[in-house]
Amino acid sequence: MNRSFEQYRAIDLTIMGVILAVCEFLTANAAAKWFPNELYALSPTVAVVCIVMMRWGGYAAIHAVIGGLVYCLTLGGDWKQIVIYCVGNCFMLIALAWFKFFGKGGKGFRDGKEKVRSKYYFTLLFTINAFLGAQIGRFAVSVALGGSFSYDAFAAFLVNDIITLLFSVVVVLISRRVDGLFEDQKSYLIRTEEERKREENEKSFKNS
Numbered sequence: 221m222n223r224s225f226e227q228y229r230a231i232d233l234t235i236m237g238v239i240l241a242v243c244e245f246l247t248a249n250a251a252a253k254w255f256p257n258e259l260y261a262l263s264p265t266v267a268v269v270c271i272v273m274m275r276w277g278g279y280a281a282i283h284a285v286i287g288g289l290v291y292c293l294t295l296g297g298d299w300k301q302i303v304i305y306c307v308g309n310c311f312m313l314i315a316l317a318w319f320k321f322f323g324k325g326g327k328g329f330r331d332g333k334e335k336v337r338s339k340y341y342f343t344l345l346f347t348i349n350a351f352l353g354a355q356i357g358r359f360a361v362s363v364a365l366g367g368s369f370s371y372d373a374f375a376a377f378l379v380n381d382i383i384t385l386l387f388s389v390v391v392v393l394i395s396r397r398v399d400g401l402f403e404d405q406k407s408y409l410i411r412t413e414e415e416r417k418r419e420e421n422e423k424s425f426k427n428s
Contacts (some may be wrong), residue, residue, distance in 0.1 A: 225269060225406075225409075225425075228405075228409075229276060229367025229390055229405070231281075232275065232276070232374070232405065233272070233276060233279055233281070233282060233283075235308065236268060236271070236272055236275075236283060236292070237282065237283055237286050239266040239268070240264060240265065240283050240286055240287055240290075240292050240387060241286055241415065243264040243266055243268075243285075244265060244287050244290040244291050244294070245290050245294050247262050247263060248261075248263070248290070248291050248294040248295055249294050252294070252295055261380050261381060261383070261384065262383050262384055262385070263287065263291060263381065263387075264287070264388075264391070265283070265284065265291070265348055265384075266308060266347070266351050266354060266378060266384055266385070266388040266392035267310065267347075267388040267392055267395075268283055268287065269283050269284050269287065269309070269312050269313075269350060269389075269390050270312075270315070270346065270347050270350050271318075271392065271395055271401065271402055273312075273313065273315060273316060274336070274337060274352070274402050274403065274404065275301070275376065275402075275403070275404065275405045276299065276335055276405060277316060277319070277329060278313060280313060281310050281313055284309035284310045284313065284354075285309065285310065286305075286307045287305075287309055288302070288305030288306040288307075288308070288309040289302060289305070289306055290318050291305055292305050297310055300365050300381060302326075303361060303365065304358050304361045304362050304365065304367075304387075305358060305360045307356035307357065307364075308350045308358030308359070308361045309354050309357065309358070310357065311353040311354055311356055311357025311358075312350040312351075312354045312357070313350075313353070313355045314349065314350075314353040315346050315347075315349040315350040315353060316329075318332065318336050318342070318345075319332035319333050319336065319348050322335040322336060323335075329404075330404050330406065332404075332409070333404040334404070336405065337396060337402055337403060337404075340393060340396065342387060343392060343396055343402075344393065346390055347389050347391075347393075348385070350388075351384070351388060353373070353387045354381075355378055355381065359374045359398060363406045365426070400412070405416075
């Protein structure tokens with residue numbers, strides 16, 4: 221792989237990680253200080269992980285852990301809560317199956333990503349899938365650590381994050397409309413390079 225592409229990926233993943241950490245800290249801190257008695261919580265982690273999954277695939281696991289860690293540390297969670305959120309959040313990556321399912325052509329994941337990106341209803345289902353993955357993952361890890369295995373316990377996870385689901389859907393759908401944001405980055409770079417060359421050729425043709 222081209223070294224410059226690896227550097228681009230590393231920089232992009234770092235920037236997305238910093239953005240997530242800052243936003244997660246601000247939203248968690250605001251909730252703790254301003255709405256301490258509210259049942260609902262708002263987290264940007266699902267939205268960011270969905271965007272990173274589209275851009276870089278499995279590297280989104282890094283951001284799933286970052287989101288869970290910052291959330292728990294901000295709210296003073298113990299080691300069990302940190303494990304529940306960090307490991308549980310990684311279950312969001314089950315949504316990568318959408319790319320594999322649609323990516324049966326020669327381009328594999330890249331083709332699958334484009335199909336998910338191009339249709340708003342596939343993007344919507346992809347985001348909901350990631351959200352439910354996080355809830356199931358957290359619940360499963362909680363039970364493994366001795367938590368209650370009951371419908372009420374699982375429902376508590378869902379109810380607590382319902383605003384996060386709505387927020388994530390809105391953010392991801394909006395990101396589709398920003399050029400290159402919700403797009404496989406290798407495909408994006410190839411596309412923009414082809415567009416640049418086409419524009420240069422058109423200019424050369426007009427000037428000849």
